[in-house]
Amino acid sequence: MASAAAPATGTAPRGRIDKRQAILDAAFEVFAVRGYAQALVQEIAEQAGVAKPTVYNHLADKETLFRATLTAAADAVMDGNLATLERLRSPGDDLRATMNEVAHELVRSCCDKRSRSLRWLTYAQVARFPDLIEVVQGRTSVRIAEAMADRLARLSLSGHLRPCDPVLAAEQLLALITGPLETRSRLGTRVVTKAEMRTLAEAAVDTFLRAYGPGPAEA
Amino acid sequence: MASAAAPATGTAPRGRIDKRQAILDAAFEVFAVRGYAQALVQEIAEQAGVAKPTVYNHLADKETLFRATLTAAADAVMDGNLATLERLRSPGDDLRATMNEVAHELVRSCCDKRSRSLRWLTYAQVARFPDLIEVVQGRTSVRIAEAMADRLARLSLSGHLRPCDPVLAAEQLLALITGPLETRSRLGTRVVTKAEMRTLAEAAVDTFLRAYGPGPAEA
Amino acid sequence: MASAAAPATGTAPRGRIDKRQAILDAAFEVFAVRGYAQALVQEIAEQAGVAKPTVYNHLADKETLFRATLTAAADAVMDGNLATLERLRSPGDDLRATMNEVAHELVRSCCDKRSRSLRWLTYAQVARFPDLIEVVQGRTSVRIAEAMADRLARLSLSGHLRPCDPVLAAEQLLALITGPLETRSRLGTRVVTKAEMRTLAEAAVDTFLRAYGPGPAEA
Amino acid sequence: MASAAAPATGTAPRGRIDKRQAILDAAFEVFAVRGYAQALVQEIAEQAGVAKPTVYNHLADKETLFRATLTAAADAVMDGNLATLERLRSPGDDLRATMNEVAHELVRSCCDKRSRSLRWLTYAQVARFPDLIEVVQGRTSVRIAEAMADRLARLSLSGHLRPCDPVLAAEQLLALITGPLETRSRLGTRVVTKAEMRTLAEAAVDTFLRAYGPGPAEA
DNA sequence: AATGAATGAGCCTTCATTCAT
DNA sequence: CATGAATGAAGGCTCATTCAT
Numbered sequence: 001m002a003s004a005a006a007p008a009t010g011t012a013p014r015g016r017i018d019k020r021q022a023i024l025d026a027a028f029e030v031f032a033v034r035g036y037a038q039a040l041v042q043e044i045a046e047q048a049g050v051a052k053p054t055v056y057n058h059l060a061d062k063e064t065l066f067r068a069t070l071t072a073a074a075d076a077v078m079d080g081n082l083a084t085l086e087r088l089r090s091p092g093d094d095l096r097a098t099m100n101e102v103a104h105e106l107v108r109s110c111c112d113k114r115s116r117s118l119r120w121l122t123y124a125q126v127a128r129f130p131d132l133i134e135v136v137q138g139r140t141s142v143r144i145a146e147a148m149a150d151r152l153a154r155l156s157l158s159g160h161l162r163p164c165d166p167v168l169a170a171e172q173l174l175a176l177i178t179g180p181l182e183t184r185s186r187l188g189t190r191v192v193t194k195a196e197m198r199t200l201a202e203a204a205v206d207t208f209l210r211a212y213g214p215g216p217a218e219a
Numbered sequence: 220m221a222s223a224a225a226p227a228t229g230t231a232p233r234g235r236i237d238k239r240q241a242i243l244d245a246a247f248e249v250f251a252v253r254g255y256a257q258a259l260v261q262e263i264a265e266q267a268g269v270a271k272p273t274v275y276n277h278l279a280d281k282e283t284l285f286r287a288t289l290t291a292a293a294d295a296v297m298d299g300n301l302a303t304l305e306r307l308r309s310p311g312d313d314l315r316a317t318m319n320e321v322a323h324e325l326v327r328s329c330c331d332k333r334s335r336s337l338r339w340l341t342y343a344q345v346a347r348f349p350d351l352i353e354v355v356q357g358r359t360s361v362r363i364a365e366a367m368a369d370r371l372a373r374l375s376l377s378g379h380l381r382p383c384d385p386v387l388a389a390e391q392l393l394a395l396i397t398g399p400l401e402t403r404s405r406l407g408t409r410v411v412t413k414a415e416m417r418t419l420a421e422a423a424v425d426t427f428l429r430a431y432g433p434g435p436a437e438a
Numbered sequence: 439m440a441s442a443a444a445p446a447t448g449t450a451p452r453g454r455i456d457k458r459q460a461i462l463d464a465a466f467e468v469f470a471v472r473g474y475a476q477a478l479v480q481e482i483a484e485q486a487g488v489a490k491p492t493v494y495n496h497l498a499d500k501e502t503l504f505r506a507t508l509t510a511a512a513d514a515v516m517d518g519n520l521a522t523l524e525r526l527r528s529p530g531d532d533l534r535a536t537m538n539e540v541a542h543e544l545v546r547s548c549c550d551k552r553s554r555s556l557r558w559l560t561y562a563q564v565a566r567f568p569d570l571i572e573v574v575q576g577r578t579s580v581r582i583a584e585a586m587a588d589r590l591a592r593l594s595l596s597g598h599l600r601p602c603d604p605v606l607a608a609e610q611l612l613a614l615i616t617g618p619l620e621t622r623s624r625l626g627t628r629v630v631t632k633a634e635m636r637t638l639a640e641a642a643v644d645t646f647l648r649a650y651g652p653g654p655a656e657a
Numbered sequence: 658m659a660s661a662a663a664p665a666t667g668t669a670p671r672g673r674i675d676k677r678q679a680i681l682d683a684a685f686e687v688f689a690v691r692g693y694a695q696a697l698v699q700e701i702a703e704q705a706g707v708a709k710p711t712v713y714n715h716l717a718d719k720e721t722l723f724r725a726t727l728t729a730a731a732d733a734v735m736d737g738n739l740a741t742l743e744r745l746r747s748p749g750d751d752l753r754a755t756m757n758e759v760a761h762e763l764v765r766s767c768c769d770k771r772s773r774s775l776r777w778l779t780y781a782q783v784a785r786f787p788d789l790i791e792v793v794q795g796r797t798s799v800r801i802a803e804a805m806a807d808r809l810a811r812l813s814l815s816g817h818l819r820p821c822d823p824v825l826a827a828e829q830l831l832a833l834i835t836g837p838l839e840t841r842s843r844l845g846t847r848v849v850t851k852a853e854m855r856t857l858a859e860a861a862v863d864t865f866l867r868a869y870g871p872g873p874a875e876a
Numbered sequence: 877a878a879t880g881a882a883t884g885a886g887c888c889t890t891c892a893t894t895c896a897t
Numbered sequence: 898c899a900t901g902a903a904t905g906a907a908g909g910c911t912c913a914t915t916c917a918t
Contacts, residue, residue, distance in 0.1 A: 035256075035343075035347060037256030038256070040890095040891070042892095052892090052901090053893090053894080053895095053898095053900060054898080056892090056893070061893075062893090120345055120346075122406075123342045124254075124343035124344070127257070127343075128254060134405065142402075168399065168422055172398070175402075176391055176398075179390065179398045180391060183361075183364060183393075183394075186353065187341075189345065189352050189353070203391070207391050207426075207431075208430075211425075211426040211429035211430040212426075259908070259909090260909065260910085261909090269882075270883045272910085275910070276881070276883095281909070471784065473782075473784040476784065480913095488878080492877080494913090560844075561780045562692075564777055564844060564845070565691060565781075568846050575844075579840060606837065606860055610833055610836070610837060610861070610864055612836065612840075613832045613835075613836020614829055617832020617833075618828035618829060621799075621802060621831075624791065624794055625780060625794075626783070627783065627790050642829070645829055645868040645869075648867060648868035649864040649865075650864075676902090676903090697888090698887080699887080708905075709889090709904085710889085710904060710905085711902080878918100879918080880917095882917100883912105884913100885911105885912095885914105887909105887910090887911090888908105888909095888910095889907105889908095890907090890909105891905105891906095892904105892905095894904080895903075896900100896903100897899100897900080897901085
């Protein structure tokens, strides 16, 4: 994945880093397909092209490997979403259009294989690693919600939205965006067409703006 | 649920039925706490007060046991929610008040241990039993959404709501009710206070009515 | 076999006897197909048309059932073979022809499904029930060999055969008859044609007569 | 047997080979005593001085272990017998004496624990692994019979024996050697004295030569 | 006596983890 | 450091056998 640019001068430690990354990448793929319990360390090692003990040399045990894998994946997923939300800083003339874009992008991200696997793996291991939810959601859902709340607060102050609790508004907007999507995709087991994704994104924005747009009365 | 009229003097097969039910109940409890892979058939048998082979006499193997357990739990959960939605058939004078009640009841149900465990178990085993999602959601989420869409369609026709796509409206209403709840409860790993539950329910209804209530033009 | 003489007036006990016989018959069929360890008491019960505990009512346990089954089968097989050997009592003019008939009949009996299964089951359980070999062979091979030795002794005395040890001669004759057969049938896993059976029988007799026939000196 | 030239300073894989061989040896001993179904993998591992999973590392499962064990044993048994038959290539002056030696050696081999266990195990598992008979007999009985037929054909051509079908003659000779032996040893459950073994071998050769020796007419 | 249901004991197999090279 | 090989611990499933009806 990232082993391309390695300069020839990278001696020992570079190889180590590459190997660790290769293991984490392989681990995510295997965990994503099998789930935690069914994933074999053996298979992860093979996928990473290393021997089993090498995995243990880098990551203490299966649980550590799982935590590191999910944490890394959470960071990767978050980066994309936070970038998307940046667009709401300067909504331009047409707020609805901008929000549609953002919503659509979030919908797409939500359907992404990596994102879906991350949510699934997290949810699936609540019983075994309850604290993982805090870690992962703290780096994804919660940060997205906070960033969204920030944007909505600004929009409210600038009169683009009616006065409101920005935290609740953000939660509801995200719920409107992702909720129907999860319903229709049956938690990701059914494919959702591109057209449906766009429709759902626009419907979410429409409902949100009807509820939170500047009221005509207050105008 | 179906054991209604059976007199206490039930004949021979009664013992069998009781035992099967005891096994399913015990299985749900154990699966809910441990998850599928970590749940021991041994522990389920003990919890049900029977010997391990008795479990296998009634349910062929661990997978069959799991499927039967989740299916039964789905039916049980659904019954409560469908009853709740009945209240929207005759909303009375104060639609908002009625919807608040319904939303609040759905929130409470959603936080219920059985309901939460059911969702978690289903989601957690997507990889191993992908078809289970269809079965369980078909008996819960989907049916609730359909029932909600029915009610909203009536309310729209009767002028209590503006004209709209009732299916989408139902999805969005349910998303508004449960989405923020899942966010705040961190998928059930944090307790949500009764006050918060009420607040979220009312906020969901408020946003929904702002977006779907009869427009001022029609007033 | 022994159920013949029961008078029609036998009311209750008749059913019992029939059931015991049905169980033994079923047991032989199942044991013959599966072997001892793989044979399920459940399957024997089903084959016999009774419930599992009924089997235990008649035969104490699986081992007892096995012993009774094999003993009964041994008696049945033996009856046929002893009858065959009777023909050697009065060989008539053409000794070779009579011996050919007897040998051929023994070959056919040896290939019979019941006989084969009996030998196989006995041999297969040497380790678990070493004494069964005495019981079964005592009722089959040994008795056949003894009867054959009797006949050969008479034939020797009457000058049809040269003076010899009749016990050894009987063992060798039987070995000549059955040995090549077992080789060619691969212990019963390959079919042996009728023609081959006849050929082998005649070859056995031919070799035996060459070795044990009255010498040219005595002619 | 085949490890001949390997110096004691064998490199790394030597340990693996030794362990595999140790497992096969242990397996044969345990299977020989208990039979397939009753043999515990646990016991085989202990006998081989390794842990249970090590057995599975070398041989996939119990069935594979059984097949490998019997195949190896068949090869070992065969080697001895084929070597014995070589002596018939140059019978020397006294054919009868040479044949007596060979017959006696075959009798001894036939009574050997390994040989006996091999036959028993093969026979005992006909139902479960029918193809094993082909494999084992193909490497033992059939090859012995073929080799014997080769030798007899030569002896017939050279006038030491009368003209005959060498295949049938070989089958009969082997039957004469082993048949009475199996009868008297009750399939190996009774001990046969050394004297009896010699007697039976000589009797077999005597009968064979009476039947197949060059006729007095041709003298 | 016959049966449906229950059970106790036991074994194969798997997999995370650790040595020794 | 990376690896091939070995292992300890554990769990699902089977089946002969026995109650209670």
